[in-house]
Ligand SMILES: Nc1ncnc2c1ncn2[C@@H]1O[C@H](COP(=O)(O)OP(=O)(O)OP(=O)(O)O)[C@@H](O)[C@H]1O
């Protein structure tokens with residue numbers, strides 16, 4: 235087959251195919267913008283001597299403290315790269331839109347004598363071309379944004395690093411790498427589908443999903459719960475643990491839990507289906523239960539992103555509570571000391587920490603919206619691909635309301651318990667490190683009057699102050715956790731509601747005549 | 750007359766599918782509707798079963814208008830008094846055969862256990878009891894149609910609408926399904942509207958009616974009448 239023929243065949247599709255290509259392009263553009271932003275943040279030049287971490291190395295031209303300090307920028311980059319993940323998952327979900335029709339088209343192409351490798355290449359070409367187009371659009375948007383958003387405020391400070399010249403090598407990597415990555419993912423996903431000349435054979439997993447993701451989550455928690463004993467143990471032996479050990483262990487623990495949650499969505503759906511099946515009394519619940527058991531993986535990728543969002547959202551709420559409690563406790567201690575020393579108390583500015591948490595919340599919110607969009611695509615796809623069966627059911631007198639309830643059940647049965655688990659996990663992870671905030675304790679020396687009077691260790695002006703220990707249990711941020719959980723469920727509800735709009739057209743009599 | 754249609758007209762955009770069809774069915778009668786592809790057979794059966802609304806004309810069930818009923822009321826009629834059987838693809842792929850058959854009963858409010866018992870007995874009567882816990886995708890086309898027939902009959906409808914129920918089957922499997930359909934309909938006294946474009950199958954019916962271009966072909970009428978119900 236000549237390449238020109240391949241491209242023509244790859245692009246010869248229906249309206250759904252066009253929609254899929256448009257959504258793929260849009261997700262590609264969005265991911266490109268996010269990644270280019272990350273590349274730009276990396277490229278912010280550091281003034282001062284290399285290795286200098288003092289305030290000489292700060293880039294004071296920015297409004298956001300996260301951009302000002304070089305030490306904070308890797309965090310920003312990681313957040314941006316993480317934000318690109320849901321965008322790419324959304325692209326992956328969109329890639330399944332209208333895919334059965336495309337699979338049939340590819341099977342027909344196979345029938346006309348193409349090899350399996352050629353049909354896979356056709357699908358990959360479609361994704362690659364669409365993503366490349368998206369990357370170009372994203373690049374254009376990025377370059378336009380650099381100019382349009384370059385508006386210094388009254389103090390000459392910038393919101394975004396629009397003063398950094400475009401880091402072309404990084405831009406090249408993103409714009410070329412993203413389409414290649416998309417193509418590779420398409421090829422991998424298509425390995426589960428084989429286009430024989432007689433049609434499409436989708437290799438589905440018939441085995442129930444294994445429960446080993448639970449092991450990962452438990453391992454994550456186990457690791458976290460080991461951290462404090464480990465620290466105490468090292469303390470008793472007067473060992474200093476290597477500095478990066480704690481953050482690394484924490485990162486591994488969070489990673490284990492997150493991976494467990496992500497790969498566990500299939501198991502969660504399957505288990506929810508099994509339990510629902512046992513207790514189902516009404517047809518809607520029965521339909522939902524069987525559907526969950528038969529295809530626990532449908533939409534599991536976007537579901538996974540939603541859960542990770544909840545995990546991070548809950549974690550951020552817990553960290554915020556920790557910060558707040560810590561600051562309140564140390565403020566209490568400082569106030570006490572200031573009073574004891576007869577000095578005025580100067581409150582500390584902690585807004586930076588809360589601003590950072592706000593940023594995390596913003597990222598989580600955007601990612602949740604993206605996950606919800608992906609779920610919408612999955613729900614619509616699920617309805618549309620079953621339209622023949624749905625139309626027959628409606629024709630035999632099954633009320634559309636029953637089908638709608640089945641879809642609600644099918645969505646919420648796994649989502650509600652999984653969101654709860656993610657909430658608890660997210661909130662518990664930071665608590666594994668610190669359950670209470672402490673300040674004060676021990677003794678401190680202070681000088682009555684000027685320090686000059688206290689140069690002599692025996693000076694009567696030098697006083698010793700026994701500072702009591704201030705300790706508070708860090709409160710569980712129930713209100714914030716409720717906002718995260720209810721927010722996630724509300725997003726899902728909204729999405730199901732929107733998805734159900736296609737139910738009417740998908741169950742029209744016309745569908746009875748299509749195979 | 751249990752079911753009557755008067756002057757049914759229905760078109761799809763500019764394409765006329767029915768151009769004035771009048772017919773009546775006596776209680777317990779089996780009527781075969783034949784005719785070439787595209788003559789309007791499916792459209793007719795959909796109008797009679799209240800799945801489609803005719804553009805003009807009326808459909809009466811036990812003297813009551815069906816075509817003017819609300820969507821919800823027609824839907825209720827279809828899951829109660831009517832049974833519907835299509836050519837293929839009507840079983841829910843994820844449910845087992847027994848669950849598929851039990852579904853209409855559960856919709857009517859029967860408990861799950863009771864519905865299953867009833868479903869099993871219908872599968873038994875259709876000779877597919879051993880498939881009760883299989884999914885549609887795991888059984889043959891003929892077996893699927895027997896399960897679908899069990900589902901259509903489990904609510905003991907007074908009228909069964911079957912649109913080419915054997916159209917996707919080979920001769921032998923088709924004969925078996927039809928044999929069951931006719932036998933059970935006679936046992937239950939069910940009225941049947943059976944669409945087919947195979948004249949041979951029409952031989953199972955009490956009466957045959959031929960559609961041509963959306964109207965009843967008068968030349969074909971009455972020729973194969975074997976019995977006409979009261
Ligand atoms: N949704 C539709 N849109 C447009 N035209 C339609 C639609 N449904 C049916 N038609 C047309 O109406 C006419 C009657 O269709 P119908 O399906 O009732 O025929 P049929 O006798 O059942 O055919 P077959 O034996 O092939 O099933 C045909 O000409 C068909 O093309």
Ligand SMILES: [Mg+2]
Pocket residue numbers: 790791792912
């Ligand atoms: Mg037809």
